[in-house]
Each structure stands twice: as structure tokens, then as C-alpha cells.
Amino acid sequence: MKTKLNNLPYLCLFILASFPLFIAAQEQPTYLVGGTFHIGNGEVVSDAHLLMMDGKILELSTRFDNQIKNAKIVDVKGKHIYPGIIALNNIMGLNEIDAVRATRDYYEVGAFNPNVRSAIAYNTDSKILPTALFNGIVYTQAVPQGGQISGSSSLFYTKGWNWEDAMVLEDDGVHLNYPDLSASNDAPDLANNAQKQVDALVLFLQEANQFCALAKPPVFNLRFEAMRKVFAGKTNLYVHVGSAKGMLSALALIKDKYPTIKLVFVGAEEAYQITSTLSLYRIPVVLTAIHRLPMYSHEAYDLPYQLASILLDSGIQVAIAQAGSWESRNIMFHAGTAVAYGMDKEKALSCITLQPAKILGIANRIGSLEIGKEATIVISEGDILDMKSSKISTVYIKGEQVEINDVQQALNKKYRQKFKLKE
Template sequence: MLRLHTAIQENNNSKIDDNQMKNIKNIFKILMLGGLGFLGNSSYAQNQAPGGPQGKAIALTGATIHVGNGQVISNGTIVFDKGKITAVGDASTNFDKTNTEIINVSGKHVYPGLISPANQLGMVEISAVRATDDQTEVGAINPHVRSLIAYNTDSELIPTVRGNGILLTQATPLGDIITGMSSVMQLDGWNWEDAVLKKDDGVHLNWVGYFKRELNVETFTFIQKKNDKRDEQLREIDKTFNDAIAYAQIKNPFPVNVKMEAMKGLFDGSKNLYIGADYAKEILEAVQFAKSKGVKKIVIIGGEESLSVADFLKENSIPIIVNTTHRLPNRPDDDTDLPYKLPQLLSQKGVLVGLGYIGLNWRTRNLPFLAGTVAGYGMSKEDALKLITSNTAKILGIDEVVGTLEKGKHATLVVSEGDLLDMRTAKVEQAFIQGKKVDLDDKQKRLYRKYAEKYGK
């Protein structure tokens, strides 16, 4: 291509003879054909197109409907039109059968689309390839960083996740202290503008701990070290919030400070402050700090030792998004199964609890099975379902449109052959996002079909 460009430049001031022009045209043809071939091979490997708008009312009949608020409807009917649920009830539910596509799903289970909070799905494809990793911004204080513009709807990981019933995710930036703003995304769309459900729902703060974990590359284990910069980092957080409070009191600031502008919503209740904290003392410190600065809505993320301060969280109406329960406890003298019981124990204390696969983008596909494990340690199946549907929707501020299967809400739901929280029976057969039917094929299924054909099933 460089030689072709040079040849044309050299002949700009002279007449190009017929043979030269013929050669140039032939080169262009070769390049065009090669490009089209490349595009053809690339498109073959791309994900399927997003679902189109709902063209006709749809009724799912005969299923067991798990509403998401604890209610279960046997032999139920759910009707939705133009992306919204118009009726939910038992077999006697009335609807216009003439102008409705009726899908018999007898023996199946219908659930609200599951919600994955505090996750980097769609923001990183291959962690070892820097060009596909857009989850972290440079710098320690970045409240203005917006995760939604980094969200990649063409990610190969997204279809594998929604195949397990997860239809919504909270795209959350990582970083040092104040990491940026998250947004709630739907797992289908041509671009982030199509996929976004709630823009900039909150600012994320990693509370500065007394200790920090470092990876020992020789033993491949984490070791704890004292955080010698803690006082300095706390002063920086305090200064940032004080500046944000002063800025929020200015009616028409000029020039606009994008960092301070991003934090204004914390003081009028339009944005959540999500605080990453695990240790009990740090949770107390973080909440007290945020309340002293006038932050209206506070959410704790992680909370490994949150049970020790559950009464404090309840008194201050602080919800918590518990990290993955498939792990060992933080303290060696804790019960081995404490992480499995933690959501139930917190709920018994009156704390609003959501459940997440925090920070592990592709592993969030196992989110329903985390809830299933919680159900095996004292919590009922329907209450465990709330952890990944209605409870999380309330915490993220999207419960008016999703989280439960109720009239007027978005038709964002899944049809499973069996219990969605049990990996032995969960098999998502259909999924709808705002009434749009989602193609449940993905790269892993395509590879399975390919090699099943080659080697035999």
C-alpha cells in the first residue's frame, strides 16, 4: 500500500500512461477482494445480531412463574407487549388471544432477568491483551470516569453469561481510590447507547484500609502489609469530598469541573456512593465518613466482616452487595461455611442484601448458582432469588422497571427448563430483554457443535 501511494505521488505532476493506470486498478482490485474476504471471515466469527423490537404481543402460558418478590404462580400466564408486561397471573388470566402470539411453556420456569452488580463484564475481553482491557483508568481520584462508554456490546463473553439467565449488569470501573461511575447495562444491543438502562448510577470509592494485600509471585499467595500511606490517602479523600460539597453549592459553575460535577449527585440523592470495604472497622469508618459529608445513598460492596456491624447497617439503612460466596472465610477461626450463610444472616438482621460476583467478569455467569448455594444454607429458594433480582434492583435504583415480573415493568425475563438456581437443572431456553427475543447462541456452543460433529457426541 505504501508503494502504491508513493507511485501515485510521483506521478501527480505528470501524465500516467495506460499501462500504469491498468496496474494501479489491478492492485486496488486485489486489495478490495482481499479486504472483502477478510470481512467475510470476520463476520462469520462475530456474535449474532441483537434482537429486534417486539412486533406483537406475546403470552407465555403454563409455566411456574417466579415473580421475584417471593411469590410463585403455578400454571401461570405472563403477557407482554411493546416491551412491557401487561398481565401476570394464573391460567385464568384474561388477554386478547386473537392478536397475541401464545407460547406454551408448560412444565418450564419463568424468572425475572438476573442482575449482576459491581462487575466488569463488557469492559475487558482478554486480560492479557491490553487493547481489550478498558476497566481501569490511570490515577487515584477519578469520579468523572464513565464506564458505559467502555462497554463493548460485541464482547464474546456477554452471550455466554446471558445463557445462564443474567440479562443485566452493572458495568463498574476499577482503580485506586475513587474509580469512577458505573452504569446499569442490558446484555443486548448494537452499542452502549442501546444497551444502557441507567446511566451513571453511582460513584465508586475503595475505602482505604489499614492493611493492603500484595501478591507474592514466588508462592502465588497474598500477603498482608501495613498501609503506610493510609493517612495521606484519607486526607486526599477528605479534600476531594470537601471540594465537591463546595462545588455543589455553586449554581452555575464556570468553568465546569468534570470531577466535581460527577460527584454532585451524591449530595442530592440522584447517585449512590458505592464503598468497597470488607473489614468491620473499615465499614464503620467509611459509612460514618460518607454520612458526615452529607451523602444521601450509601451502599457497601464486599463486606466480608459485615455481620459484625449488621445492627449498625440496619440502623443507618445501608444495603450491602455481598461478594461471591464460593470462597473461604476471611478469618481462620470463622465457620468454613460462613460465606454461604452470610446473606441469610444479614437478611435476618434486617439488612437489604444483594449478591454479586464482584470483579470477575466472565465468572459472573455462575451468579445464579451462588444464590442456589445460599438457599442450601438456611434461606428459601425464593428469598435467594431476590438476592439477584429484586433486592439488587432496589439497591441499584432500577426496581421500578426490572427485578420482578409485575404489570408495567419491562419484559426482561428468562424461561428455564428447570430450577435456574440449580446447575443440574438450569437450562435457559428463551430470554427476552424489554420484549426483544434474545439469541442464546454463543461461541462456546458453536465450538461444541463444531467438535461434536468432528469427533461425535
């Protein structure tokens, strides 16, 4: 038996699974019964039931009487039920092995690339995506990197046949890396460089804006054309900026000049210094790591852990993310650490579910267990934010259960069998 197993490709180990490997249309209405439902909007409903039909949430109630016929009943007593987690700002699907250039698909040549789109590069067969899904991360924002304007991101399911099939929201926004203004007199080159970058950015926005003001511009320019939805406020402009000075500068040079632009700050490590400004202009913030070191030696050791709370308490919309690719599978633990240092648990959950959905502008579709939304649901044996108990048993995408085990689980099984260890 042992020999036979070893000769089998390990992928075979889970092919026997009884549910679809990829997303399919929901065939049968399903009730999740019992359990603690973490809605994603800050509320918790215990001992309730949730009805999924035609891929949507049709019912969430503590009273369970008008049962639909032919519905599947799934007992989730003692379990915790969450909306599918949304991982903003990462390169899953665009990057396979950090150190191998051939597997990197996120950094185009040139300074201004708003026209390059992650939408068509997203690799649904990446080995990294299943490791995120395994932890309950169902949505991922694939974000181009580098240059002054990196490109346009899209939101995908972490499971799909191809990028079209996996697409949740196409071209949700353009990503701009704000110049580093922290240079000093000691490094005049750096200061000059920053100034040059600011000048180039101002000029680019000016020209693009003039271009987009015309319905039919007399010249052809892909880069400018790609900014049209941004100037119209139809998609986000994600400004990747860490320093408070940089954020103020971005407000002055972008928000003030082009008030229709929907700005989102990404990174924003020094946002705590300018909370009133950020809340005044209602700028949402995507924190790219809670698990990081403080920026300065004089900052409190736990400032990074508390930053989300500080911003949230100042009325700023906050999403918690983790930049990178394979690293992103831990974002629920970033949210958990924020709880350890003062944030409300359900609010922390909201920072990886409803808040990102709101920033993306699709909170009417995803992000919480609310009626009418997509039935994309994660069931955990325990508290999903705490690694000690965060064990995902089932994931539904649009009402259909999907396989979450993959190569890593297969390898585990294979070697446990080799060494005759209990599984």
C-alpha cells in the same frame, strides 16, 4: 457434508436462527402459558400465564380467559420463568482477556476519577457477554476499578448493537475504594499509607462538596462536577470495603458528614459483625462473592455461604454479585449456594433480581415479573439456581425473544460433529 461444515465459519451455525440477534421492539403480544413463575419479590405463581405487550408485562394471572387477539401463545408448561438476572459489580464489557493489557478498559490512572464513565467503554461485541446471557443474565453493571475513586458505572443489557442501544441506566453511581485500615504496627508504612488515603479522601469530599454546593462554580473541575449527583442523593456512592472497621469509618466520614449521599457497601465481607449498624442506617450491601473462602481461620467454613442470610435476616438489603468478568456468569449459583446454607429459595432469587434493581433505584422498571415492568424474562428448563437443572431455553428482552447461543455453543457443535458425537 462434514468437510463442508468445517469450512464454514462457525458463526454461520446459528445465523439461521429465527429470532433477532439483537434487541428489537416487540411486534406481537405474547402469552407465556403454564409454567412456574418466580416473581422475584419472594412469591411464586404456579400454572399461570404472563402477557407481554409493547415490551412490558401486562398481565400475570392464573385465570386465562380474556385473550387478546393476534397474540402469540407460548407453552411453558413444566418450565420455570424468572425475571432477567441482574449482575452487579463486574467488568463484563470492559475487559476481554484478563492477562492481555490491550483488552482491559476499566482502570484509569490517578486516585480520584469520579468523572470517568463505563457508559462509553462498554463493548457490546465482547465475547464474554453472550456467555452470561446464555445463563439468563440480562443486565450487567459495568464498574470501573482501581484508585480511590474509580469512576461511574452504568447498567446495560448483556446484548445490544452498541452501548447506547444496550444502555439500561446511565451513570447509576460512583465507586469508591475505601482505604485498607487493617494495617498494624508491624507494617507502619501500610498504616501511614492508609491514613494518607483517608486524609486525601476526606479532603476530596470536602472540596467536592463545597464545589457542588454552588450551582455555577467559578472554576472548572470535571472531577468535582462528577460528584454533584452523588451529593444530591440522585445516584449511589458505592463504597468498596471489606472490613467492619472500614465500614464504620466510612459511615463516620461520609454518611455522617454528607447525609444526603446514598451509600452502598460493596464486598462487605465483615458486615456480619456490624449488622445492627448497617440496618440502623439502612445501608444496602452488594456481596461480591458467596463462593469465597472465609476471611479468617477462626470463621466458620460456611460463613461466606451464610452471610447473605445473616444480613437479610437483620433487615439489610442484599444483592448477590460476582466480581470479575467471565466469572459473573455463575451468579445464580452463588445464590443457590446461599440456599443450601439456609436462605429461602425465592429470597435468594430476589438477591439477583429485585434487590439489585432496588439498589439501582429502578425497581419500578425491572427486577421482577410484576405488571407494568419491562418484559425481560428468562425461561429455564428447571431450577435456575441449581446447575444440575439450570438450562435456559429462552430469553425475552423487552418482550422480544433474543438469540442466546454464541461461539461456545458453535464450537461445541462443530467438534461434536467432527467426532460424530450426539449433541
